[in-house]
Amino acid sequence: MTTQPEPADPGLTAIMGERRQLINLAYRLLGSLADAEDVVQETYARWYALSPQEQDAIEVPGAWLSKVASRICLNVLSSARVRRETYVGEWIPEPLPEPGEWVTDGLTTDPADRVTLDESVNMAFLVVLDAMTPAERVAFILHDVFRYSFAEVAEIVGRSPAACRQLASSARRRIRAERAPGPASAQAGVVRAFKRAWEAGDIGALIGLLDPGATAIADGGGLVSTVRHPVEGAEGIVRAMVRLTARLEGLTILERTVNGQPGLVVQRDGVTVTVAAFEVEHDRIKHIWAVRNPEKLRSWLPGR
Numbered sequence: 617m618t619t620q621p622e623p624a625d626p627g628l629t630a631i632m633g634e635r636r637q638l639i640n641l642a643y644r645l646l647g648s649l650a651d652a653e654d655v656v657q658e659t660y661a662r663w664y665a666l667s668p669q670e671q672d673a674i675e676v677p678g679a680w681l682s683k684v685a686s687r688i689c690l691n692v693l694s695s696a697r698v699r700r701e702t703y704v705g706e707w708i709p710e711p712l713p714e715p716g717e718w719v720t721d722g723l724t725t726d727p728a729d730r731v732t733l734d735e736s737v738n739m740a741f742l743v744v745l746d747a748m749t750p751a752e753r754v755a756f757i758l759h760d761v762f763r764y765s766f767a768e769v770a771e772i773v774g775r776s777p778a779a780c781r782q783l784a785s786s787a788r789r790r791i792r793a794e795r796a797p798g799p800a801s802a803q804a805g806v807v808r809a810f811k812r813a814w815e816a817g818d819i820g821a822l823i824g825l826l827d828p829g830a831t832a833i834a835d836g837g838g839l840v841s842t843v844r845h846p847v848e849g850a851e852g853i854v855r856a857m858v859r860l861t862a863r864l865e866g867l868t869i870l871e872r873t874v875n876g877q878p879g880l881v882v883q884r885d886g887v888t889v890t891v892a893a894f895e896v897e898h899d900r901i902k903h904i905w906a907v908r909n910p911e912k913l914r915s916w917l918p919g920r
Contacts, residue, residue: 631663634678636732638685643731644757645689646696647709647742649915652731655692659685682762686754686772693750704838706846708905709742710912711891714873736761739875739893739905744794748787755780756787803896804871804878810894810901811869811880814861819854826850827900837909840889853904881916888916 638659642652659681663671674680700707712731731737736757745753751773758764758772759780766777766784773780806825813821832853836842847856861867867889872881874893882890891913895903907913 631660631677631681634681637678638681640731641682641757641762642685642689643712644736644742644745644761645686645754646692647746648912649710649712649731650911651692651696655685655688658688683768683772686758690750690754690773693753697750704836705842705844706833706835707746708833708835708907708912709739709746709875710915711739711874711879711893711905711907712737713916734876737875738877740794740895740903741791742875743903743905744790745787748790749783751775752783752787752790755783756791759784760788800876800878802899803894806896806899806901807878807880807894808871811871814857815869817858817861819858822854822857823850825901826853827897827902830901830903832856832904832906834906835909835912837911839910840908842906842908888913891916 635656638656639652642655643649646652646655662684663677663681666674671677735741745757748756754773755769758769759766764772766780769780769784770777773783775783810822810825812818813825828850829848830850830853832843832847834842834844834847836844842860843856847853866884868883868886870881870883872879872891874881874891877893879894880890880892881888882892889908889910891907893905893907894901
């Protein structure tokens with residue numbers, strides 16, 4: 617006699633179905649997949665700490681989960697400023713690969729844990745967000761990206777709807793002050809040319825592809841060698857690249873999508889050691905963000 621499996625608890629299925637929304641929300645608020653996962657775990661822990669009667673009294677569990685996750689993120693953002701003071705070198709948001717290339721502990725990541733890649737996660741956007749106050753960032757992301765009303769944002773942030781409107785407006789002005797990323801196809805051509813010039817050791821071509829006032833920032837977290845301060849100017853960036861290449865023999869440079877935009881992945885013996893995101897303006901590279909901290913590279917599949 618065949619034993620029929622017990623039907624899944626529809627309530628549990630609905631609650632766990634919110635996981636991807638929560639991951640997407642928390643990553644945009646924090647710029648760190650590791651922190652986002654911790655926030656989601658804490659959010660679910662708080663849900664299951666409720667009594668069955670308390671859970672039944674919540675009309676829209678998904679809204680409750682998002683509200684709790686947002687509040688936890690706000691607390692994390694406030695404490696992150698203190699943690700950044702002890703961070704070794706520059707801090708860059710954690711880079712994300714294309715959905716099909718995600719891995720965690722050597723296994724392909726569950727789709728519920730993947731962040732949807734759109735304009736709200738490109739590296740330039742996240743870097744601007746990181747310069748905002750926690751309240752500005754939360755108000756802007758919740759309202760402009762996730763379409764929460766200002767009344768809902770106010771309940772999460774602990775300020776009036778009018779104050780939250782002002783916070784989002786201030787954040788919007790900061791975003792507008794930065795140039796929107798150009799078409800991915802145009803950026804891909806510049807990044808590909810940069811890769812070829814790097815592989816060929818063509819210093820003149822590298823300098824020509826960089827804006828004269830370009831800036832490069834590297835994040836090693838004190839765990840690997842890298843420049844600890846932003847490098848200004850095309851020639852300075854190329855000199856730093858030449859020094860890095862000389863120290864690390866046998867590098868393989870791959871074209872990859874980084875946070876939804878064309879970027880480069882540097883591997884050594886099949887292991888990703890650097891993920892570089894770019895901002896291209898007028899066919900010149902304006903910014904390079906190079907993440908070398910291995911703790912921020914765990915989502916990148918080795919050997920791709």
